[in-house]
Each structure stands twice: as C-alpha cells, then as structure tokens.
Amino acid sequence: MKQPLAYVHPEAKIADNVVIEPFVTIDKNVVIEEGTRIGSNATIMEGTYIGKNCVVFPGAVIGAVPQDLKFRGEKTTVEIGDNTTIRECVTINRGTVAKGKTIIGSNCLLMAYVHVAHDCVIGNNCIIGNATQIAGEVIIDDFAILSGLVAVHQFVHIGSHVMISGGSLVRKDVPPFVKAGREPVSYIGVNSIGxxxxxxxxxxxxxxxxxxxxxxxxxxxxxxxxxxxxxxxxxxxxxxxxxxxxxxxxxxxxxxxxxx
CATH class of the missing domain: 1.20.1180.10 (Udp N-acetylglucosamine O-acyltransferase, C-terminal domain)
Known part of the structure; x- marks a missing residue:
C-alpha cells in the first residue's frame, strides 16, 4: 500500500503488501520484501535491500553513500534481514570498495539515532541502543547487545552474546560471552544473565x-x-x-x- 504523497522510483522492487507511509522517498535499485512497513519521512536510497516483516520508523535514512572520503561512487549495497526494526532517525550507510556491502541481520533492533557506517556487519538477534555510533568495517556477532551512547571504533570486532555498558568507548575487540564496561572498556565478567x-x-x-x-x-x-x-x-x-x-x-x- 503506497500513499500518494510518497515517492517510489519506478525501478524499485516493492512487494505487494509493503506499507509505505506519506512523504517516504524510495530510490532506484531498492528491494523491499513482503510484510515490511516504511514510516513517514523515511528515505530508502539506491542499493538497499530490506527483508520480510521489517519496520522502518519515521526519519530513518538507509543506503546513503558512505561518509568516507575514499568513496568514489562505486556500486555498493545495504542488506537488511527479516523481522528487523529500525527506529526513528537511524542512519545506515552502504558499503565501499573495501567490502562492497553493509549488512544488518535478522531479528535485530536498532534504536533511535543509531548510526551504522560503511561495510559494517551486524549479525542476527542484535540490539543496538539509542544513539550508539558504529564506525566503518565493524563486525558485531549474533545476540550482542550494545547499550545507549556506545561509540565503536572502526575495524573493531564484538563477539556473540556480549553485553556492553551504556556510554562505553569501544576501541579494542570484545570477545564472546562477556560483559564490558568502564573506561577504558574492560572485562567485567561473563554475561551469565544473557x-x-x-x-x-x-x-x-x-x-x-x-x-x-x-x-x-x-x-x-x-x-x-x-x-x-x-x-x-x-x-x-x-x-x-x-x-x-x-x-x-x-x-x-x-x-x-x-x-x-
């Protein structure tokens, strides 16, 4: 269902039961699978793939070109799995020649004002808290939880089942199954509750x-x-x-x- 006040490029491939609210902009070379809902004033840019039953809240921008001065306009993508929720004003940049794509897995929740930079890979069942900022080429494995206002340095790898405390500055790799916090970010135990x-x-x-x-x-x-x-x-x-x-x-x- 497309509202008449939304713009959908004629080359975009939109499943029949996708809901597109007013003032949405969807560019060419975009694929949106069945059951997904795109909230008002969201912008879905060239090279974006969004899976089934996702929800994109108002003001999100998905597939913008990377904030990387080495980017030269190469054809790259953003790929988002099924059942993922992207809250208000989230920004997800597409890849560069380094990896070619930015990937968000299935069953993820990206809370308001999260930024995911170029060539990141976020696994399945991840939760990224409000206003967390993830630099380029970061890898976050399945079931990781990053609380609000976390800043992740480029090239960092965060393991599966990790819990990172709010406000942390993550400059080093965080191995799987642990809790991380304090400054500088440090091991504070195994994530036994999770x-x-x-x-x-x-x-x-x-x-x-x-x-x-x-x-x-x-x-x-x-x-x-x-x-x-x-x-x-x-x-x-x-x-x-x-x-x-x-x-x-x-x-x-x-x-x-x-x-x-």
Whole structure:
C-alpha cells in the first residue's frame, strides 16, 4: 500500500503488501520484501535491500553513500534481514570498495539515532541502543547487545552474546560471552544473565568463566593463557570460539579490570 504523497522510483522492487507511509522517498535499485512497513519521512536510497516483516520508523535514512572520503561512487549495497526494526532517525550507510556491502541481520533492533557506517556487519538477534555510533568495517556477532551512547571504533570486532555498558568507548575487540564496561572498556565478567536467557546451562556458563579466568585473572599474557586453555581445558564449541576470536583479533582484545 503506497500513499500518494510518497515517492517510489519506478525501478524499485516493492512487494505487494509493503506499507509505505506519506512523504517516504524510495530510490532506484531498492528491494523491499513482503510484510515490511516504511514510516513517514523515511528515505530508502539506491542499493538497499530490506527483508520480510521489517519496520522502518519515521526519519530513518538507509543506503546513503558512505561518509568516507575514499568513496568514489562505486556500486555498493545495504542488506537488511527479516523481522528487523529500525527506529526513528537511524542512519545506515552502504558499503565501499573495501567490502562492497553493509549488512544488518535478522531479528535485530536498532534504536533511535543509531548510526551504522560503511561495510559494517551486524549479525542476527542484535540490539543496538539509542544513539550508539558504529564506525566503518565493524563486525558485531549474533545476540550482542550494545547499550545507549556506545561509540565503536572502526575495524573493531564484538563477539556473540556480549553485553556492553551504556556510554562505553569501544576501541579494542570484545570477545564472546562477556560483559564490558568502564573506561577504558574492560572485562567485567561473563554475561551469565544473557546466557541463561538463551538457555545456556550453569555448567556451560562455569566453563566459559573458567576460560576467562585464564585470560583475565591469572596474570598471564594472551599467548600463554591460550596455551594453558588448550592444554588444560577440554575442547568445546564455546572454548574454541573464544580461542579463535583471541587468535584472530587484529586490534587486540580489551583489557581486564584492575581496580586502583
């Protein structure tokens, strides 16, 4: 259903039961799948794909060119999965030649005034709090929660099932299953509440806590901690996810918390 006061480019591909409210602008080379609703004054720009049953609130701008001076007009995209909600005045920029696309997964919630820069990859079931600002080429894995007013440095990797405290400045990689906060952003424990909500049992949570004791509480550097974890703890998907995350970290993982 398209309101007569909305503009939809004739080359846009809009499913029959998409709701488009007044004063929406939809550019060419846009695809919007069935069941999605686009709120008034939203702007959906060239190269945007929006999946099924999404809700885009008023004032959002999706698919604008990157805020990157190296961008030269190359054909790039924004891809948004199914059942994702994008609240008021969110901005999502499309990719650059670096990766070609910005990706937001399915079942995500991006609260008001969030910014997602070029070439970011946000997984499924993520919650991004109000006014959080995510720089270019950031990766956020599934089930991560970033509270309001978080600022994420470019190229940072945030692991799955992470909880980041409001107002945090995230300059280093945040490994999976943890809570992060304070300044500079630091390890403040395993995200046990979030893990229980996702049906992780107590034994599995204790295993994850044991892994992080090696990394953050035994006074070892990361290399020695990883060697000890591999030698002394049995393999499991969670243990191995943490090991691979730390080994592959390009910016280095966040520090432990050392009270003064």
């Amino acid at each position: 893990l229980r909500r996702r049906e992780f049992g107590n034994e599995k949570i204790r295993e994850i806590q044991d892994v992080y004791r090696y990394l953050y509480q035994k006074g070892m550097n990361n290399f020695n901690a990883l060697e000890a974890i591999e030698a002394e703890m049995p393999a499991s998907p969670e243990r191995d996810d943490i090991i691979l995350f730390v080994k592959n970290s390009k910016r280095g993982i966040m520090r432990g918390y050392f009270p003064e």
